[in-house]
Every structure is written in structure tokens, then in C-alpha cells.
Amino acid sequence: MENIIKSPTCVGSRELEAAVVQVLRSRANPQPHVVRLADEQAISELRAMRVPRQGRPLDAVIDEMVEKVYHHRAQADHPRFFAFVPGPASALSAIGDLLTAVYNPHAGNWLESSGPSCIEQQLVKWLADQLGLPESSGGLFVSGGSMANLTALVAARDQRLPAQERAKGVAYVSEQTHSSVAKGLKIIGFLPDQIRRIKCDSKFRLDVDALAAAVAEDKKGGRLPFAVIASAGTTNTGSIDPLPEIRSLCDREKLWMHVDGAYGASIAVSPLYRHLLKGIEEADSISWDAHKWLFQTYGCGMVLVRDGSLLSASFHTRPEYLRDTETDEGQVNFWDLGIELTRPARGLKLWLTLQVAGSDAMAHAIEHGFQLAQWAEEELRQHQHWEIVTSAQLAIVNFRYAPGGLSEAKIDALNKAVAQRALRDGFATVLTTELHGRTVLRICAIHPDATEDDIRETVRRLNAYAVSEARGFTQA
Numbered sequence: 001m002e003n004i005i006k007s008p009t010c011v012g013s014r015e016l017e018a019a020v021v022q023v024l025r026s027r028a029n030p031q032p033h034v035v036r037l038a039d040e041q042a043i044s045e046l047r048a049m050r051v052p053r054q055g056r057p058l059d060a061v062i063d064e065m066v067e068k069v070y071h072h073r074a075q076a077d078h079p080r081f082f083a084f085v086p087g088p089a090s091a092l093s094a095i096g097d098l099l100t101a102v103y104n105p106h107a108g109n110w111l112e113s114s115g116p117s118c119i120e121q122q123l124v125k126w127l128a129d130q131l132g133l134p135e136s137s138g139g140l141f142v143s144g145g146s147m148a149n150l151t152a153l154v155a156a157r158d159q160r161l162p163a164q165e166r167a168k169g170v171a172y173v174s175e176q177t178h179s180s181v182a183k184g185l186k187i188i189g190f191l192p193d194q195i196r197r198i199k200c201d202s203k204f205r206l207d208v209d210a211l212a213a214a215v216a217e218d219k220k221g222g223r224l225p226f227a228v229i230a231s232a233g234t235t236n237t238g239s240i241d242p243l244p245e246i247r248s249l250c251d252r253e254k255l256w257m258h259v260d261g262a263y264g265a266s267i268a269v270s271p272l273y274r275h276l277l278k279g280i281e282e283a284d285s286i287s288w289d290a291h292k293w294l295f296q297t298y299g300c301g302m303v304l305v306r307d308g309s310l311l312s313a314s315f316h317t318r319p320e321y322l323r324d325t326e327t328d329e330g331q332v333n334f335w336d337l338g339i340e341l342t343r344p345a346r347g348l349k350l351w352l353t354l355q356v357a358g359s360d361a362m363a364h365a366i367e368h369g370f371q372l373a374q375w376a377e378e379e380l381r382q383h384q385h386w387e388i389v390t391s392a393q394l395a396i397v398n399f400r401y402a403p404g405g406l407s408e409a410k411i412d413a414l415n416k417a418v419a420q421r422a423l424r425d426g427f428a429t430v431l432t433t434e435l436h437g438r439t440v441l442r443i444c445a446i447h448p449d450a451t452e453d454d455i456r457e458t459v460r461r462l463n464a465y466a467v468s469e470a471r472g473f474t475q476a
């Protein structure tokens with residue numbers, strides 16, 4: 001019988017190396033079909049697999065997993081994956097992840113992880129500096145934007161809402177705030193009517209006058225406004241809320257200001273574009289995803305707070321079995337700053353990436369995304385019947401094919417059909433979202449290896465699908 005803990009004797013096998021090297025190389029030389037959905041046959045083979053009582057040779061299991069399991073996936077790191085927020089993970093990040101997985105430090109406390117924790121501390125400081133946060137700031141690496149938002153919302157609640165008055169609390173989001181914020185508020189006990197959705201202006205930014213009016217109305221009604229959640233880079237359009245104005249209102253009303261920068265905070269690394277985030281340096285807390293626009297493999301987000309001591313006010317615990325891990329000045333037990341006790345050292349892969357590539361290369365790679373979306377918009381403008389719904393902004397552009405003579409409902413259906421055609425064709429992945437109640441196509445282009453040709457050819461193909469799909473719609 002295999003010993004489950006001891007290293008298997010065949011580590012270093014050709015199959016393991018080949019699997020890892022092959023997937024790293026495939027990043028430089030991406031596979032054709034961007035999304036590989038398992039067909040019925042593949043799914044029935046997967047469902048027929050069982051957990052064996054007796055183990056099997058490592059090589060055979062790796063082969064099987066590479067061919068039958070990992071193969072069937074969307075390559076969110078493909079240069080022409082333009083849906084959702086792509087995950088164009090750098091090979092360096094994958095190597096960092098691999099190292100962290102094999103060393104497997106328990107990065108919850110200093111005693112077990114002094115080296116990795118020290119590096120994560122330095123990275124948190126570097127990230128805070130990019131955003132212009134003060135010396136007092138702090139934070140930690142978490143699994144992603146949802147956890148970062150949840151962590152910050154706990155701090156906001158604890159700082160601005162007396163425990164006995166939680167039922168009266170109100171938090172403010174916009175129509176474009178990511179769903180993870182409302183989810184986080186729900187998880188920590190707020191009811192739907194304690195989450196006010198404020199309308200946006202024509203550019204999909206939170207309308208500060210409407211926010212002020214809602215706060216005033218709620219106060220008059222005896223409720224307790226406690227937090228505003230602004231966005232720096234909304235998922236749909238890349239819009240950035242008017243952060244300085246929101247800060248002024250929060251100061252006046254003594255509200256916590258959280259900025260969800262899961263997508264957009266990365267532009268702080270670019271000297272060319274960081275000015276767009278003006279005001280973020282005044283936030284009380286910020287979410288930022290490294291597995292989005294800092295090119296990390298999944299499971300790498302950050303939550304930063306203006307006053308680093310506030311996280312521990314919410315999350316510190318001291319059970320008897322952990323008392324030997326007390327820290328000295330300058331040391332940190334990350335389990336005291338967030339939700340997780342046991343946690344991997346998620347920041348190390350970002351450290352490895354930045355050490356090897358340098359922050360200039362990171363900035364350059366981020367700036368490329370802005371250019372890609374501009375090329376997409378430029379190409380769209382050269383074809384008939386395409387409406388630009390939101391112009392290129394933070395690497396995102398929204399558009400729709402709207403030939404004359406079709407009802408709005410049919411135009412919605414037509415644009416959905418175009419996205420499905422693109423999915424079947426497999427050249428590029430472009431999906432839909434909804435803006436102002438209408439279905440639109442959306443490109444989010446942040447892959448540093450995507451070229452002008454990739455973008456222009458994608459738009460040309462979308463145009464060809466649209467022209468051909470539209471025939472069916474006019475006849476219907």
C-alpha cells in the first residue's frame with residue numbers, strides 16, 4: 001500500500017514534469033479553442049470515475065487528470081478570452097504557486113511562517129504605497145475580491161455601528177457594485193432593506209447627490225447609515241466612482257468608505273494611469289485582486305485598511321491552544337487580521353512574479369490592456385450598425401449590434417446569439433452583460449500577450465456572426 005505522506009518514489013517522473021512544463025509552455029503558445037466544454041461522452045467518462053480502495057501509479061493518474069479533467073476548461077488565461085474578468089496568470093505566478101504548495105507554510109502565524117509572513121507584510125506595504133495609503137495602513141492576502149469585501153465590511157460594521165443597533169444600520173452600494181458586496185453584507189447579517197442601491201449617472205458612476213439624499217432620508221427615518229461601498233473599476237464597464245466626493249460625504253456623515261478595487265486598483269501600479277484612482281488614498285478600506293490585473297493564479301486577493309490596527313479589533317482571538325504564538329513588535333499573526341486561521345502564503349507568488357519581472361514590466365503589462373480595448377473600439381467603429389455603449393475604459397468596452405428595423409427585444413436576442421456563435425467558433429470568448437436594461441456584448445481585454453491582430457480579428461468575426469445571425473432575426 002502507498003504511504004500517503006511520504007514522497008512518492010516516482011516524483012520527478014517525466015509525466016509530472018511534462019504536465020507542468022507543457023502547461024507553462026502553452027501560455028506562450030495557446031491552444032486554439034478558447035473554451036473547451038466537456039461533451040456528453042467526456043462527462044459520462046468523468047462520472048464513471050470512482051475513488052479506488054487501492055491506489056494507482058502516480059504517472060497514470062497524472063496522465064488521466066491532464067487529459068480528462070484539466071483539459072475540459074475555459075482557458076481564462078488565453079489571450080483571446082475576453083469574458084468576465086479574464087485570469088491571464090503569468091507563468092511566474094504558477095511557479096510561485098507551485099513552490100508555495102510544495103513548501104506549504106502555515107501562514108496564519110509568525111511562529112510557523114516568519115519568512116513568508118515577513119514577505120507578505122512587505123508586499124502589503126508596497127501595495128498600500130502604490131495606492132497612496134498612509135504608514136498606518138495594513139492588510140492581508142485573502143482568496144479574492146469576495147473575501148476582501150467581506151473582511152472589510154466586518155471592519156466597517158464593527159467600527160461604525162454599535163453592536164446593539166445593527167438592525168438599524170444601512171450600507172450604500174451603487175447599481176453597478178459587484179454582487180459580492182451585497183452577498184458579504186448578507187453573510188454578516190444585514191437584511192435586504194439594509195442595503196441601499198444608489199442609481200448611477202450616465203457613465204455608470206455612483207450618483208453622489210442621490211447618495212446624499214438617501215443618507216439624509218434614512219437618518220430622518222431613524223436608521224443608521226454606516227458605510228458606503230464605492231467601486232474603482234466596475235465589472236461591467238470599468239467605471240470609477242467619484243471617490244473624492246464620496247469621501248467628503250463620508251466625512252460629513254461619519255461613514256466608513258470602502259472601495260472595491262478588485263478589478264481596477266491594479267492601475268495604481270501604472271504611472272500613466274494611477275491618476276484615475278484619485279481619492280482612493282482616502283478610503284478606509286480597499287479590496288484588490290491580484291488574480292485579475294496583476295496576473296496571478298487564482299486565490300490571490302488583498303484587503304487593505306487605512307488603519308491597520310482595525311482588522312485585529314474585529315478578528316483577533318486568543319484561545320488557550322494558540323497562546324505560544326504571541327508576536328513581538330513588528331511581527332504579525334495574519335490569522336488575527338482576517339477570517340481564516342490556517343491560510344496559505346498567497347502573497348509569495350506575487351512576490352516571485354515582481355522579483356523576476358520587476359514592477360516596470362507589471363506596469364507595462366497593465367497599460368497594454370488600455371490599448372487593447374481602444375483597438376477594439378476603433379475596429380467596431382469601422383463596421384456598420386455597431387453601437388458603442390461604453391467607450392474603452394480600464395480595458396473594457398461594451399457594444400451591441402443594432403441594425404434598423406428590429407425591436408429592442410430582438411436586438412437583445414441577436415446580441416446573445418452573436419456571443420453564442422463566438423463561443424462555438426472558439427476563436428475568442430466574448431459574452432454579454434446588461435446595461436440600461438439592454439443586452440450588450442462586452443470585451444474585457446487585459447492579457448499582456450493579446451495583440452492588435454487578435455483584437456481586430458475578433459471584432460471582424462463578431463461582425464460576420466452578427467450579419468449572418470441578423471438574417472434569421474429579420475425573417476422571424
Ligand SMILES: Cc1ncc(COP(=O)(O)O)c(C=O)c1O
Binds near residue numbers: 178231261289
Ligand atoms: C469589482 C469586483 N469586485 C469583486 C469581485 C469578486 O472577486 P472574486 O471573484 O475574486 O471573489 C469581482 C470579480 O470579478 C469584481 O469584478
